[in-house]
């Protein structure tokens with residue numbers, strides 16, 4: 001059996017990843033470290049409780065003593081690092097915790113891993129040869145795009161929010177541990193995810209919840225900001241593939257080639273809800289759309305070129321936005337969100 005440390009798995013993406021990964025790799029024990037901040041919810045992992053290969057530990061990735069204890073106690077042989085403060089709006093209101101968790105926390109984890117697995121720079125202990133650190137990052141590190149370009153792995157970093165700056169910093173720390181110590185690392189930079197278990201505060205759950213509660217649906221600015229949406233399980237499949245077959249030191253962009261403006265998103269969701277849960281007064285949920293003051297420094301467009309992952313590792317998104325959003329809405333309705 002191989003023991004892998006996963007961080008931040010009580011959050012949105014991690015909690016979709018864990019059941020998928022447990023099922024896919026019967027020879028792995030998964031040790032899950034999560035602080036259960038406001039964004040973490042153990043309900044998200046209920047389906048894994050009782051699985052002898054799943055262990056949950058409540059704790060902070062910044063707590064070096066705890067991280068060292070976990071490496072020693074569980075003889076950790078791989079890390080997939082999801083934990084982060086992840087909401088751009090919160091990073092504008094309270095940037096400090098973003099630097100603490102995303103920068104210092106990532107440093108703590110990678111530094112402990114390097115010292116646990118290696119004798120000295122470029123020399124792994126023989127029982128830990130090839131142990132890998134996979135850092136989960138975002139396309140937001142690249143900044144904002146014009147109307148036509150796509151982010152590739154070679155796009156220069158130009159983060160614009162405290163969130164994306166903290167993620168860019170953490171990517172640089174991982175890069176440095178690869179270059180300086182020869183630690184086996186990979187980084188994945190993914191576009192916006194959607195799907196089951198996403199926190200209420202994010203765009204798609206907010207639209208669904210507000211609509212079903214017959215409340216105003218807030219849309220920033222003119223609603224024309226563009227994001228490239230990826231169904232969360234496609235992200236999980238990409239992570240699995242990169243963790244196992246990605247080239248050491250490489251970065252892989254993950255994106256669904258599903259660019260949508262926020263207005264298109266809200267429009268699609270309202271049209272689906274109009275059919276699935278028609279309002280008694282027969283009006284459309286679209287009447288609830290309300291434009292609110294734009295987010296400070298709001299990036300206009302993100303879009304990913306995922307060719308490297310597709311061509312080198314054979315990944316392809318299985319859902320397009322139309323199929324993924326249907327599944328997502330059904331999940332939120334069934335789960336009373």
Ligand SMILES: NC(=O)c1ccc[n+]([C@@H]2O[C@H](COP(=O)([O-])OP(=O)(O)OC[C@H]3O[C@@H](n4cnc5c(N)ncnc54)[C@H](O)[C@@H]3O)[C@@H](O)[C@H]2O)c1
Pocket residue numbers: 007008009010011012013014033034035036037038039040041059060061062081082083084085086087101105136137138139167189190191192193194199
């Ligand atoms: N959601 C997206 O669209 C998206 C897109 C690209 C990349 N990412 C990246 O993927 C990762 C996961 O994102 P998400 O949307 O699931 O985030 P999330 O906010 O839903 O979950 C984050 C999890 O990390 C935990 N956490 C926070 N601080 C911690 C700490 N100090 N120690 C231990 N655990 C801590 C939280 O309790 C929570 O369970 C993040 O690194 C994020 O930057 C997210």
